[in-house]
Amino acid sequence: xxxxxxxxxWSEPDPDLSTPMREIVRLLRDLVDSSGIRLKGLxxxxxxxxxxxxxxxxxxxxxxxxxxxxxxxxxxxIYSIIAVLAPQERKEAMADEVRQHLLDARAVLAADSPQxxxxxxxGRTDPELVDVLRENRVLRNKMERMERRLARKEKxxxxxxxxxxxxxxxxxxxxxxxxxxxxxxxxxxxxDTSAASVPSVRADITAATDAPASSADAGTxxxxxxxxxxxxxxxxxxxxxxxxxxxxALRNALDRVLDxxxxxxxxxxxxxxxxxxxxxxxxxxxxxxxxRLQPGRETDLLIGxxxxxxxxxxxxxxxxxxxxxxxxxxxxxxxxxxxCWSLGLIRIAPGHLSKAANRDFKRTLSAAGRKAVVWLFxxxxxxxxxxxxxxxxxxxxxxxxDVSGRGSxxxxxxxxxxxxxxxxxxxxxxxxSLDTDYVKRARAARExxxxxxxxxxxxxxxxxxxxxxxGLPVPRNGEWVSRxxxxxxxxxxxxxxxxxxxxxxxxxxxGDPVETxxxxxxxx
Numbered sequence: 001x002x003x004x005x006x007x008x009x010w011s012e013p014d015p016d017l018s019t020p021m022r023e024i025v026r027l028l029r030d031l032v033d034s035s036g037i038r039l040k041g042l043x044x045x046x047x048x049x050x051x052x053x054x055x056x057x058x059x060x061x062x063x064x065x066x067x068x069x070x071x072x073x074x075x076x077x078i079y080s081i082i083a084v085l086a087p088q089e090r091k092e093a094m095a096d097e098v099r100q101h102l103l104d105a106r107a108v109l110a111a112d113s114p115q116x117x118x119x120x121x122x123g124r125t126d127p128e129l130v131d132v133l134r135e136n137r138v139l140r141n142k143m144e145r146m147e148r149r150l151a152r153k154e155k156x157x158x159x160x161x162x163x164x165x166x167x168x169x170x171x172x173x174x175x176x177x178x179x180x181x182x183x184x185x186x187x188x189x190x191x192d193t194s195a196a197s198v199p200s201v202r203a204d205i206t207a208a209t210d211a212p213a214s215s216a217d218a219g220t221x222x223x224x225x226x227x228x229x230x231x232x233x234x235x236x237x238x239x240x241x242x243x244x245x246x247x248x249a250l251r252n253a254l255d256r257v258l259d260x261x262x263x264x265x266x267x268x269x270x271x272x273x274x275x276x277x278x279x280x281x282x283x284x285x286x287x288x289x290x291x292r293l294q295p296g297r298e299t300d301l302l303i304g305x306x307x308x309x310x311x312x313x314x315x316x317x318x319x320x321x322x323x324x325x326x327x328x329x330x331x332x333x334x335x336x337x338x339x340c341w342s343l344g345l346i347r348i349a350p351g352h353l354s355k356a357a358n359r360d361f362k363r364t365l366s367a368a369g370r371k372a373v374v375w376l377f378x379x380x381x382x383x384x385x386x387x388x389x390x391x392x393x394x395x396x397x398x399x400x401x402d403v404s405g406r407g408s409x410x411x412x413x414x415x416x417x418x419x420x421x422x423x424x425x426x427x428x429x430x431x432x433s434l435d436t437d438y439v440k441r442a443r444a445a446r447e448x449x450x451x452x453x454x455x456x457x458x459x460x461x462x463x464x465x466x467x468x469x470x471g472l473p474v475p476r477n478g479e480w481v482s483r484x485x486x487x488x489x490x491x492x493x494x495x496x497x498x499x500x501x502x503x504x505x506x507x508x509x510x511g512d513p514v515e516t517x518x519x520x521x522x523x524x
Contacts, residue, residue, distance in 0.1 A: 014068040020104035025068045027094065027101075028081055032066070035085045039063055045084045046077075072105050073272055075263040099262070099434045106264055107401035143360055151361060154323040228306055228328045229345050229374055235304030236376065239291050243380060249290035250334045250341050251383040253283040260431030266387040268314060268336055280312045283332065299327065319362040324348055331373060334382055339389070341382045344375040386419075386428045394418060398432060408433040412441035413448050416456055416482040426478045442480050443521070449482065450517045453508060456482045462523040470507055471496045486512040 013025050032042055043059055057065060057077065065071050071078065075098075082094050236242060257279050258265045265271075271279070284300050287293075287310070296302040300310040310330045311318040318331050325348050334341040346352065352369030365373075387395065403414045412433040415424065429438040446456035457463040459475040467481055468474050475481050486508035488497045497506040500518040508514075 011063075011067060017068040018105050018108045020101040020108065021068050021072055024071065024078060024098055024101045024105075025066065027097065028066055028078065031081065031085045031094075037085075039066070042081065042085070046080055070272070072102070073270060075102060076259070076275075078102075079262060103264055103404050103434055104401075107399060107404045151322060157323075229347055231304040232306050232308055232328055232330070232345055233374060233376065235306075236291075242291075243377065245290045246287065246343065246377075247341060247380065247382055249286040250283065250332075253279070253286040254334065254336060254385070255427045256286075257282050258431075260427055261434065261436050264431055264434055266385060266428075266431055279314070283312045283334075284310050287332070301330065303330075317364045319358075319360075319364060320348055320353055322361050325350060325353070336382070336385050336388060338379075339382045339384050340379040341377070342375065342379060343377045344373040346373045383425075386422065386424060387431060390419065408435040409441060409444055409448075412438075413445045416442075416445045416449060416480070417452065417454065420454070420483050421472060422481065423473050423475055424480050424482075429480070446521065447519075450519065453484045453486060453514045453517050454482050455485045455505075455517045455520065456480060457520065460524050463520055466498055466500070466520065466523070469496060469498045472507075484508040484514075485517055486515055 010029055013022055017025065032039075037045070039059060039062060043057075043062055046062075057074075062077075065074060065077060078098055079095060082091055082098065086094050239245065254268065257271065257275055258268065260266055268276075268279075288295065288301060294302050296307040299307040301308045306328055308328050308330050309324050310332060311320070311324075312332045312334075314334060314336070316333065318329075318333075320329070328345060328347050331344045331346065332341070333343075346365075346369065348369070349372075352365060352372055353363040354366045355363075357363045387398075390398075397418055398411075398415055400414075403410055412429060412435075415429065415432045426438045429441060430436060433441050435441055442456065442458065449456060455466075457467045457472070457475060457480065459477045459479045464474050464476075470483070470485075472481050472483055484507070485505045488495075488504040488506045489512075492506050495506045497504050499505075500520070503518070505518060
């Protein structure tokens with residue numbers, strides 16, 4: 001085990017660090033030392049600056065990160081330290097330096113054998129796994145305490161709700177065994193009578209919209225009204241372009257948490273646990289903004305004047321808390337691997353949940369619960385994560401170390417050169433170039449690649465029309481498509497062609513010569 005020098009606050013960096021990550025560790029440590037603060041002071045600064053997103057790490061985890069352990073997958077922490085400690089005039093330069101080091105580290109990781117990276121050395125404990133387990137244990141203990149407190153509050157809240165219902169209904173009736181031929185037995189309640197003492201007729205709730213207008217699950221005290229799900233469903237369907245708007249909001253949420261323009265990441269599997277937890281909150285924020293809805297008083301959303309809890313997953317199960325039983329839940333899922341999303345509604349009844357609960361008292365939907373979901377969309381198209389769906393060999397060429405080291409523009413040029421005939425959006429370009437100004441990179445690439453015969457078209461009126469005429473995918477605003485072209489010759493036959501710069505051009509085949517492509521920079 002490495003020891004700190006007497007009087008110092010730094011222990012030796014992790015011996016397994018790559019050279020780029022060692023440079024980042026050195027930069028951060030120098031920054032902390034020059035500021036004159038200790039790690040405790042840095043932690044407090046990060047907490048003070050915390051607004052949204054992953055919560056700053058604990059003191060122990062922060063110490064480990066500044067040794068380099070797990071730092072490569074925690075770029076947000078690196079930029080946060082720069083933001084709170086670096087002088088204003090140096091922040092941008094230091095952020096650029098870190099971006100380049102992260103890119104170099106990613107290139108080193110890509111060059112390693114997958115088998116070697118997945119198989120730990122015999123007899124050694126993976127230090128990163130130890131860090132994750134320690135952090136998970138601390139977080140789990142905190143979560144357990146919070147859930148126990150929440151469970152107590154939920155019981156108190158339910159009791160208040162029952163008293164409120166009883167006070168609001170000084171007289172109410174329960175019809176028992178009423179038929180056309182028999183008299184009706186009527187039970188009347190005084191204001192002081194508890195609602196729980198009313199004999200109830202158990203409703204067999206098999207679907208969210210099949211419940212009676214006002215029924216109660218015997219012994220639970222939860223009331224169900226069939227109008228809830230219907231009201232929310234109608235309100236969502238009244239949102240203009242609901243399917244397109246929802247798909248775009250989900251794509252935006254996933255991309256924002258990945259933060260490719262800062263980290264170069266494009267796969268949700270690379271997120272750390274705190275970022276995965278934050279993903280659900282980000283999806284809620286994006287959907288709320290896209291649908292122009294307000295948060296509820298007790299739940300995530302207010303839809304059609306109904307309190308609605310939003311549950312999100314990237315898998316196929318949703319975790320339901322005890323406090324959400326009896327509420328309308330909006331179930332949302334997004335699968336980046338399959339490029340699809342689903343959205344459904346259910347009013348949670350006790351019979352809709354599995355019997356087994358985790359240590360946080362959360363349960364999944366049972367078979368009956370899954371049947372009760374009212375689906376508005378099942379496996380609707382999600383805008384594609386282009387880099388994730390490219391062949392692994394092609395991704396290796398895009399992120400090749402010999403190109404990555406030449407800067408943002410070289411990486412953007414390489415992307416448009418290698419991925420032809422496919423829509424590339426702003427997120428893809430920014431992730432590869434590690435640059436926020438994707439328009440500048442695309443325009444510069446267009447002029448550079450002309451010499452290689454590659455035509456680069458944006459989502460503008462005339463350029464989009466050129467793509468359509470040549471039979472290419474038509475880009476929209478913020479999207480681009482590249483393709484090598486050549487002058488039309490007799491052997492091209494009736495292949496789609498277009499007149500540019502007073503000459504006929506068509507898509508080039510493998511045997512066509514490389515010719516300088518026509519300029520389309522002035523076309524809008």
